[in-house]
Amino acid sequence: MLKTMKSQIARTLRAVAFAVAATVILPSFAANAAGIEARIIKNPNCGCCTMHGDYLRQHGFDVTITEDENVASLALMAGIPEDLQGCHLTMIDGYAVSGHVPVETILRMLEERPAISAITLPGMPMGSPGMGGIKEAPFEIFSLTDGKVEIYELR
Incomplete structure (x- = not known):
């Protein structure tokens, strides 16, 4: 007992x-x-980018969205090669974030402050925040620094 x-x-x-x-x-x-500014640059014809902005707002980010047909060129200038680009570019606290990167990954980056210039989730993977659909595999999120590409996180 x-x-x-x-x-x-x-x-x-x-x-x-x-x-x-x-x-x-x-x-x-x-x-x-809360209060962290996220500036999204998206193609005027893309709706999923706006949904990713809504997703970031739901998690406390202060989101502004700008439309620009040259998103790919801007991502290249941010150091993100064409084959690793997502469909929109977000500038957050000195970092470039390309594509539908989950908020947990963004917050991890902001907390750890790694010596990188960007993170990216290439393409438009189904099941990623703002895309809808069913996630079929872990998201491969890459970090970029001075042309060096590494897997930052599998989520």
């Missing part, structure tokens, strides 16, 4: 610890994006 009581107390303490951790960690995650 004493062993059963100790087990129940241990389970209760773990549940309380989890609840406290969730209360502290989850709100701070959303607060990390």
